[in-house]
Amino acid sequence: MVSTFIEAFKIKNAYRTNTFIYSIKQFPILKKLLKDTLYSNKILKVLGTIVSVIMELMSIFLGKFLYVWLVIFSLLPLYSVSKIDLFLHFFLFLTLAGAFMNTYMFNPTKDKYYAMFTMRLDARMYTLSDFYYRMFTVFVGFIPLILFFGHLIHLPLWIAFVIPVFIVSVKMLANIYFLKKYEKYGIITDENHPAKGIWIFVGICLLFTYGLPYINIVLPWWLTLICMSLFILISIFGISYLHYFKYYREVYKRILTEGNMNMASYKTNTVDVQREQMMKQMDIHTDITSTKHGYAYFNDLFVKRHSKLLLRSAKKTALISLVIIIIVSLALWVNPPLAKMINRALLIALPYFVFVMYIINRGQVVSQAMFMNCDHSMLTYGFYREPKVILNLFRERLKSVIVINLLPALVIATGLVFLLYMSGGTTEWLEYPLLFFSIIAMSIFFSVHHLVMYYLLQPYNVHSELKSSTYTVVNAITYFACYYMLQIKMPIFIFGLMTIIFSILYCFISLILVYRFAPKTFKLRI
Amino acid sequence: MRLIVKDLTKKFDQKQVLTDINFTFEQGKIYGLLGRNGAGKTTFFNCLNKDILFDSGTFLLEDESQKEVTLSDIGYVLSTPNVPEFLTGREFLKFFLEINQKEIKDLKSIDEYFDFMHIEVEDRDKLLKDYSYGMKNKMQMLVNIIANPKILLLDEPLTSLDVVVAEEMKQMLKSIKKDHIIIFSTHIMELALSLCDEIVILNHGKLEEIDRNNISDKEMKDKIIGALTEEE
Secondary structure, eight states, X not given: OHHHHHHHHHHHHHHHHHHHHHHHHTSHHHHHHOOGGGXXXXXXXXXXXXXXXXXXXXXXXXXXXXXXXXXXXXXXXXXXXXXXXXXXXXXXXXXXXXHHHOOSTXXXXXXXXXXXXXXXXXXXXXXXXXXXXXXXXXXXXXXXXXXXXXXXXXXXXXXXXXXXXXXXXXXXXXXXXXXXXXXXXXXXXXXXXXXXXXXXXXXXXXXXXXXXXXXXXXXXXXXXXXXXXXXXXXXXXXXXXXXXXXXXXXXXXXXXXXXXXXXTTOSOHHHHHHHHHHHHTOOOOTTOOOOOOHHHHXXXXXXXXXXXXXXXXXXXXXXXXXXXXXXXXXXXXXXHHHHXXXXXXXXXXXXXXXXXXXXXXXXXXXXXXXXXXXXXHHTTSGGGGSHHHHHHHHHHHHHHHHHHHHHHHHHHHHHHHHHHHXXXXXXXXXXXXXXXXXXXXXXXXXXXHHHHHHHHHOOBBTTOOBOOHHHHHHHHHHHHHXXXXXXXXXXXXXXXXXXXXXXXXXXXXXXXXXXXXXXXXXXXXX | OEEEEEEEEEEETTEEEEEEEEEEEETTEEEEEEEOTTSSHHHHHHHHTTSSOOSEEEEEXXXXXXXXXXXXXXXXXXXXXXXXXXXXXXXXXXXXXHHHTTTOSSOOOHHHHHHHTTOOGGGTTSBGGGSOHHHHHHHHHHHHHHTOOSEEEEESOSTTSOHHHHHHHHHHHHHHGGGXXXXXXXXXXXXXXXXXXXXXXXXXXXXXXXXXXXXXXXXXXXHHHHHXXXXX
16 A cells, blocks of 8 residues: 555656646746756756645645634634633534545545556555545644644643544545445545535534534533544444445546546546536527627627626626615615715725726626637637637627626716715715716726737637636736725725726727737637 | 748747748649648648747748738638537528628528538527537538638548548538648548548658559558658
8 A cells, every 4th residue: 555655646746746847837938948858857856846745735734724723713702602612612513514525535636537547556545545645644734733723722632632533533434424325326426516415514514613602502522522532433443444445446437537527538627617617607598699790790699698697797796786885875874973984985995996896897707708608619710810800809899898897887886976975975076977987987997908808818728728827917916906906095086087097098008909919819829 | 823831940849840841732632631640730730820930931822923821811620620609500600601791702591501511401500519529510611611711721620520421521622622722631541542632741840742643542551651650
């Protein structure tokens, strides 16, 4: 088993190292400088191995640290019960829930496919060695964290050692449950697509975790410990089942080659899942038709058959915004002090709405759908890549995207003007139209921005893989810039004016860029 | 009409894939492009179709005068058919015909095109998503043919079609060849020999025409294998 483990580790390491080198090669400038011989470069291999080890260590400690800190420790002060009782109570129920969601064994990953099917390692040996290693890392990862956080709430030392053993044993039992389910009924489990029953179970566990203490019901520490010990005891009997289970190869053959997770026939699994998700967004009825012509006809059918992503989603956003605005106006009406507060906030919080408008804009998803469901295939046709076609269709698309996104924008803009007036108004009457038009400008800006970036950087290749790091960087910058706006407080007058001018300039310049460069840049990446 | 490839060179990193290719293709002939895996057949097509940048070279189209080859001169049929799955066959054709109606000579009705390609009446209003592999392939081929490009590049188009569809396609290609320059890449030698007028092999980055005058298919095969396995 040890040799199987070492083999498997080597495969995983090679995979990670090459991924590391591949990702270095994706940087715009480095790409040109670096050669394919890079993959045999010794220094880089060592560096890759170091990165791989760091990633492994992070996966052992970092996730668990965040888990114990955010989901358990930081929530302790919210309840007025014994900290130790609550600490153990949390662990008990969260572990039960987590064991079924995070099984390790039933997570279909590429390295499993490579190890068992490409490299033909013995499935049972591989699974067990991988699983035992995982359990070892669970144990080792949790010990210092539980000791540390336990120390802060004066948890007795010996209990701190019981918890990790309990976690390991519950995980073992969950896997045994899934294996038995296969053996008895032939049902396979894919942890990324949990069955309905599992969701309900997890829901109940979460309710017990956070709900019960809220009404001051929490298991006393000794009862929790008894429960934990019982699980540990039962799991000891389960080890032999796990060890002598005969059908690992069959189970994995099915997990790794059925449905979404078909690793045998597809290049990248995530891309494929993404494509499938996008396909699901289509309303495939041939009774949806269009009376338009040419480019408008093509675009119209696309928009209508993607109304789940486009129009319906925009309507939903508009409706939700309307409801929020109505609720706030009612609150203003019955509560005058609140009105004052909201008035003050509204006068300086316009930057905040940059983020809101960014979040509700569908531009990015829409361009993704345009690619996956349409351009992905259309770009393989020469006629579709002619400048005339690219630009005509761009214009049609821009119109639809702007119009669709304007629907919620209009509701929000009108709503905000209304709220400003209702909450006491402003002495500067110009601020009303500025508020209104700056929201509209933001909406148009994001619509233009996403579509322009898509046309200028067309980041996908024929397999729908994202191939442009520039595109990723631009999206990240957009996000952070919008997020940064949350921190800014500025009067409507200045910020509104700036927004409107900026949006007009941006749209103007970017449209020129599209007309100039898109015929060259809008093609499939090779 | 002739397609003249001049001094075409393409490198990937340090690897020389196409080396100073000079070749002339003529109208009215189907050229079978043979080469070993990785020899650069697809790269050659991608260069012609301006999908990738190449290091040097020009593509000229010579009729009464000479001009550079443009995108609209080329139809490129890929081995895996790509069709817009959110449209029906009829909608796809309608869109295509509407935006290209000025360029298309003797425009026919949509159903006439379907008839030409042997696409059944009941399939014409189905979403392309639900088309079989062979039907998608026919649609792709059809759109590329209607545009009536002067040059038609076919990358292994018949390999995974059933025998009936493959035969239909072969006949169709023969019927349109007189107005086009057709370059057909394949791994199947029998197909190349039965369909193509000229055999061109891509080896060591060069294009080389294999003379098939007065020799049997068997001798031709030996000659091709010989040419493809010889050392540089």
